[in-house]
Amino acid sequence: MLPDPASGYIDNYYTRTLDADTHYPALASHEVADVCVIGGGLAGLNTALGLINRGKSVVLVEAQRIGFGASGRNGGFVAKGYAASHDTLKARLGLDHARKLVDLTKDGRALIQKRIADYNIDCGPLKYGVLIVSTKDREAQVLASVKSANDDFDLDLKYLSTEQVRSHCKTEFYYQGYLSPHDFQFHPLRYVHGLARVIAEKGGKVCENSPAVRVDQDGARWKVVTPQGSVRAKDVVYCCSQYAHGLNKKIQGGSFPVQTYVMVTEPIPAEILDSALPTSHPIYDTRWSCDYYRRLPDNRILWGGRVGLWAQPHNIAETMMNDLLKVYPQLRGYAKASLAWSGLMCYAPHQMPQIGQIAPGYWYNMGFGGHGLVPTTVGGEMIAGAIAENDQRIKLFEPFKVKYAGGPLGQYAAQMIYWLWRARDYTG
Ligand SMILES: Cc1cc2nc3c(=O)[nH]c(=O)nc-3n(C[C@H](O)[C@H](O)[C@H](O)COP(=O)(O)OP(=O)(O)OC[C@H]3O[C@@H](n4cnc5c(N)ncnc54)[C@H](O)[C@@H]3O)c2cc1C
Numbered sequence: 001m002l003p004d005p006a007s008g009y010i011d012n013y014y015t016r017t018l019d020a021d022t023h024y025p026a027l028a029s030h031e032v033a034d035v036c037v038i039g040g041g042l043a044g045l046n047t048a049l050g051l052i053n054r055g056k057s058v059v060l061v062e063a064q065r066i067g068f069g070a071s072g073r074n075g076g077f078v079a080k081g082y083a084a085s086h087d088t089l090k091a092r093l094g095l096d097h098a099r100k101l102v103d104l105t106k107d108g109r110a111l112i113q114k115r116i117a118d119y120n121i122d123c124g125p126l127k128y129g130v131l132i133v134s135t136k137d138r139e140a141q142v143l144a145s146v147k148s149a150n151d152d153f154d155l156d157l158k159y160l161s162t163e164q165v166r167s168h169c170k171t172e173f174y175y176q177g178y179l180s181p182h183d184f185q186f187h188p189l190r191y192v193h194g195l196a197r198v199i200a201e202k203g204g205k206v207c208e209n210s211p212a213v214r215v216d217q218d219g220a221r222w223k224v225v226t227p228q229g230s231v232r233a234k235d236v237v238y239c240c241s242q243y244a245h246g247l248n249k250k251i252q253g254g255s256f257p258v259q260t261y262v263m264v265t266e267p268i269p270a271e272i273l274d275s276a277l278p279t280s281h282p283i284y285d286t287r288w289s290c291d292y293y294r295r296l297p298d299n300r301i302l303w304g305g306r307v308g309l310w311a312q313p314h315n316i317a318e319t320m321m322n323d324l325l326k327v328y329p330q331l332r333g334y335a336k337a338s339l340a341w342s343g344l345m346c347y348a349p350h351q352m353p354q355i356g357q358i359a360p361g362y363w364y365n366m367g368f369g370g371h372g373l374v375p376t377t378v379g380g381e382m383i384a385g386a387i388a389e390n391d392q393r394i395k396l397f398e399p400f401k402v403k404y405a406g407g408p409l410g411q412y413a414a415q416m417i418y419w420l421w422r423a424r425d426y427t428g
Pocket residue numbers: 038039040041042043044061062063064065066067068069070071072073074075076077078079210211212213239240241242243244245247260261262304342343344345346365366367368369370371372373374376
């Protein structure tokens with residue numbers, strides 16, 4: 001999937017509805033700053049803004065356009081938690097540690113809301129409440145998991161019976177579910193552009209079309225080299241997800257890329273759409289490889305789902321439309337695909353973000369998987385706090401630091417892990 005030469009982005013719904021597309025010039029000078037951030041997705045932007053708000057000077061270099069990767073082409077669900085489930089965290093770390101990690105995402109979600117308001121970022125309409133639905137009839141299990149999530153993590157989830165779920169989604173595909181009332185949806189690429197604008201207004205330097213090609217030790221500093229310039233900085237933060245190619249094999253080898261796909265329909269007449277999806281809540285189901293979708297303000301459906309490690313469906317739009325029609329057969333003949341695209345998620349085997357340091361002053365902030373809009377905010381705050389204020393909360397992520405999982409067998413190991421996760425969709 002090649003970027004459009006004019007915009008520099010792959011064509012998607014968000015690029016088509018981005019009102020103001022500000023371009024930032026490439027780095028063409030030799031700069032000195034407190035910190036150089038590599039990667040202009042939400043991990044990089046949140047790190048840069050967190051640092052600037054703590055008084056640090058920052059240069060951010062992005063290989064293509066800001067939000068070129070997953071951050072500018074995702075589902076737009078802004079939800080607490082991580083790709084790893086609360087239960088997994090509790091089983092692995094104990095309740096106290098798991099609760100601290102989950103609480104960070106509640107703070108992260110609130111910080112996003114505050115930034116949207118304080119910096120006047122036009123990325124709405126913000127619609128509150130995300131609906132999570134089960135594709136299997138298992139009342140007792142859903143009730144128990146809502147209760148334990150509320151008891152352990154104070155999440156305020158609202159259980160919904162099958163009848164209640166089906167009043168939001170007119171399909172027999174779903175049974176019980178729950179509503180997470182404080183999560184919301186937004187326009188991710190507009191948010192990305194809002195953050196970049198604020199960084200620039202506050203004196204940060206944002207550079208597009210500036211791939212970091214090398215990071216060298218330079219005395220007590222690091223030197224980040226781009227094709228036309230360089231940045232010398234005491235600290236450097238690697239936020240490249242799986243879009244970097246060979247910049248740091250050790251960091252990249254600790255995770256693997258997983259593709260996922262999104263399709264957007266043409267506008268559907270309101271009364272027809274109401275017969276399937278009368279709700280404004282975004283929806284996802286409880287499988288690992290889930291369908292996630294929402295009604296857009298102009299009566300289209302944004303439908304995301306499926307995952308792939310190497311291969312990509314021959315025709316993404318048709319494949320996704322078939323998935324939509326399996327759930328909502330009443331839309332056959334009315335829902336027509338308008339455009340479709342894919343994006344890369346970055347997963348470590350534990351499904352948790354990797355936030356830490358690989359050498360003194362060389363940090364990484366990545367591995368957010370399919371659940372990154374809030375966790376990238378958390379990661380940005382952890383790294384910025386650690387660099388600027390010696391904030392120790394970053395230690396909460398120590399169990400998930402980068403471990404080399406590469407080597408010739410790395411991709412095969414990734415394939416095994418991936419099959420295991422998918423198998424859970426059919427047996428769980
Ligand atoms: C289709 C899709 C749907 C999703 N839906 C949701 C959702 O609804 N809710 C949710 O919470 N999460 C969702 N996610 C996940 C979420 O989008 C990601 O976890 C998050 O955006 C990751 O941000 P990032 O900054 O780590 O990576 P990215 O956004 O991928 O950014 C990495 C950036 O680094 C740049 N880069 C790479 N190498 C270099 C280099 N050498 N020099 C300079 N720059 C470099 C890239 O060009 C890229 O812009 C989805 C992901 C996808 C793909």
